Amino acid sequence: MVTVLILKSLSKSFNIRYPKLHTLTIRYGLIEYEELEPETDPATLISLNPSIKTLELDMANGMVYSDILQSVSKLPNLEKLVLYHPQFHVKENAEIFWRACRNLRKLRIIDPNFDTSWQIPDDLTQFEIRVLGIASGMDALSQLKLISRCPRLERLSWITYMDHGTATQFAQQIAASKLPNLSRLRLDMILGDEEVGMILDGMKSATKLDLSFATFGPRVRLAIKRHFDSLAVLSLHSRHEIPSTLFRDVLCLCPRLESLHGSVIQAKDIVTGGQWACLSLKILQIRIEFDVSEHDDGDIHALIFSQLSRLIKLQALHVGDKPSSRDYKQRGLYFYLEYGLGQLSNLKMLKQLSFIGTIQFLEKEDVEWIITNLTGLTSISGCLHQSTEKANKLRKLLRAKNIGGF
Numbered sequence: 001m002v003t004v005l006i007l008k009s010l011s012k013s014f015n016i017r018y019p020k021l022h023t024l025t026i027r028y029g030l031i032e033y034e035e036l037e038p039e040t041d042p043a044t045l046i047s048l049n050p051s052i053k054t055l056e057l058d059m060a061n062g063m064v065y066s067d068i069l070q071s072v073s074k075l076p077n078l079e080k081l082v083l084y085h086p087q088f089h090v091k092e093n094a095e096i097f098w099r100a101c102r103n104l105r106k107l108r109i110i111d112p113n114f115d116t117s118w119q120i121p122d123d124l125t126q127f128e129i130r131v132l133g134i135a136s137g138m139d140a141l142s143q144l145k146l147i148s149r150c151p152r153l154e155r156l157s158w159i160t161y162m163d164h165g166t167a168t169q170f171a172q173q174i175a176a177s178k179l180p181n182l183s184r185l186r187l188d189m190i191l192g193d194e195e196v197g198m199i200l201d202g203m204k205s206a207t208k209l210d211l212s213f214a215t216f217g218p219r220v221r222l223a224i225k226r227h228f229d230s231l232a233v234l235s236l237h238s239r240h241e242i243p244s245t246l247f248r249d250v251l252c253l254c255p256r257l258e259s260l261h262g263s264v265i266q267a268k269d270i271v272t273g274g275q276w277a278c279l280s281l282k283i284l285q286i287r288i289e290f291d292v293s294e295h296d297d298g299d300i301h302a303l304i305f306s307q308l309s310r311l312i313k314l315q316a317l318h319v320g321d322k323p324s325s326r327d328y329k330q331r332g333l334y335f336y337l338e339y340g341l342g343q344l345s346n347l348k349m350l351k352q353l354s355f356i357g358t359i360q361f362l363e364k365e366d367v368e369w370i371i372t373n374l375t376g377l378t379s380i381s382g383c384l385h386q387s388t389e390k391a392n393k394l395r396k397l398l399r400a401k402n403i404g405g406f
Contacts, residue, residue, distance in 0.1 A: 021049040025056040046071040056082040065093050073100035080106035080131075095121050101129070108133035108157075120145060130181075133157040140166045148173055154181045155208075159188040171195040174202035183230075186210035190239075193217030200224055207256075208233040216242045221249075228253045235261035247286060248273040251307075255279070262286040267294050267333075271303045281311045282349075285318035287357075290331040302340035304333060309343040314350055320382055321357030332358025336366050345373045354405075355382035367394045371401050379405035 026042050042057065046068070052075050057068070065086075072078065073096055081104055098120050101107055107129050119142065129150045134143050140162035147156065147170070156179075162170075167189065173179065175198040182203055190213045191199075197219030200206070206227040214220075216238055224246075231254050236242055247262045248269040257278040267290045294300050308317070319333050332355055335341050344350075353374070362384045370377065380403060385391040395406050 015044060015048070017048045018051070021051050023054040023056075024049070024052050027058045041067065043067040043071040047074065050074070050076055053077050054080040054082075056084075058084040059086040066096070069093055069096040069100060073097075075100075079104060082108040082110070083112070084110045086112045094119065098124050101127060103128050105129065106131040108135075110135045112136075120149065125149060126151060129153060131155040135159045144170055144173075148178060151179065152181055153179050155184040156182060157186040157210075159186075162189055164192075167191055167195050171198040171202075174199045177202060180204060184208035184233075187214065188212045189214075191215065193219045196220045197223040200227065203227070205230040207231060210235040210261075212237045214238055215240055216246060221246055225249070225253075230256060232256050233259045235259075237261070237263060244269045244289075245273075251276045251278055253277055257281055259283040260286060264289050267291070267300055267304060270307060271300055276307050276310065279310060280313055282313050283316045284311070284314060285316070287321055287330075288319045288333050290333075292331070295331040298339050301334055302343070305340035305343040309346060312346055312349070314347055315376075316352040316354075317347075317350060318352070318354040318356075318381075319358075320355040330357055330359070332360075335360060335362060335370075337369055341366060341369065342373075347374060349376050350374050351376050351378050352405075353377060353380045358382060359386065361385055362394060364394070364397070367397050371397065371403070377403055379403060381405040 024045070026045075046052065046055070055072065055075070055078060059065070059068075072081070078100075081101065086109065102124060105128065108131075110133075112134075127146075127150045130152055132147065132150055132153055132155070134146075134157070136159060140160050143158065143160060144162075144166060147153070147158070171191075171194075174182070179202075183205055184207055185199070185203070186208075187199075187210070191211070193215045196211065196214045196216070200209075200220065200223035207230050209224075209227070209231065210233070212235075214236075216236060221243065228250070231250075234250060234254070234257065236246075242263050244264060244266040247260070247265040250257065250260060250262075251265075251270075252274050255277045258280050259282060260278070261283070262285070264287045267288055270288070288304065290300070308314070321330065335353075335355060353370075360383055367384070370380070380398060382405075383391060384394040384406070398404075398406075
């Protein structure tokens with residue numbers, strides 16, 4: 001792999017031929033493209049190295065896109081193309097670009113600025129792309145047109161804004177099995193319960209779902225159950241409340257789950273929901289919320305610790321709020337020996353522990369137990385004690401054992 005950061009001091013560094021160059025990343029320093037010497041044109045480096053399989057390129061202001069695209073289109077072994085901030089406004093370059101993408105396996109376009117001249121040619125009805133990532137830029141209909149021409153798509157990451165009509169069209173495409181191999185999906189856009197339900201119904205076997213700004217109502221709760229046996233990664237966030245019982249079902253019924261990022265799960269749903277099936281879980285990030293009547297009940301805390309104790313592959317446990325909510329104090333899981341902390345002694349792979357935003361009153365013996373038993377721990381995030389003086393003493397103990405965070 002070769003990474004090139006273009007600076008003014010690099011005058012003729014691109015006249016280089018590497019015998020076995022497979023991965024090339026080109027990033028620009030704080031200069032404009034017009035300031036570069038002719039010999040530093042990335043088209044030169046690309047054209048001299050036909051062995052390139054992966055190309056990552058930051059498209060600088062003023063770049064001669066036609067030369068770059070011509071060089072890219074002639075790479076016989078190119079499988080993956082990543083473009084940052086492309087600004088394509090010349091119609092003549094459109095066909096070169098899209099034809100260069102036709103046989104790619106992976107394409108990521110980050111923050112593009114495509115106008116209507118960059119429409120996909122009508123004769124390019126099918127791309128070989130298996131992994132597609134689009135972040136912002138391009139109008140949603142153009143993005144949807146590209147997606148619809150990738151029938152072999154296996155992974156899709158789509159961050160955009162679309163109106164209700166376009167969202168419905170996308171959901172209908174998935175529901176009609178236009179993307180039969182799609183198993184890993186990230187959508188960062190506003191979607192309704194019906195649209196998300198259609199998408200989940202259309203996917204044969206989802207292994208990763210990352211959905212933000214969607215609505216998770218009864219339609220979704222029914223549709224997502226079809227994927228419980230296959231899900232390995234799940235991240236659900238919404239502008240609206242997500243039912244705690246949905247996360248309860250995920251923890252109890254997803255045996256292959258390795259990562260869960262959620263919003264809130266009620267303590268009572270953990271206690272009454274049955275034994276967790278997700279014994280392969282490595283990352284658990286979800287706020288555990290207690291009712292007033294439950295928070296000081298040691299039996300409830302002990303039962304929650306009992307569920308956690310079975311997750312012996314766990315590497316990151318975040319049961320508080322997000323870091324931005326550090327100053328907000330809420331009722332959370334007490335990490336005290338008297339409340340059941342000692343049940344976590346077999347979590348030897350745990351590296352990160354976070355209870356940010358929760359009220360804690362850890363004592364010295366609690367921290368000493370953590371140091372002695374959670375031997376893989378590298379960071380603890382959250383307020384250890386409501387007394388600043390006591391919290392500082394506890395931090396000192398942790399720092400002495402190279403455990404950071406706080």
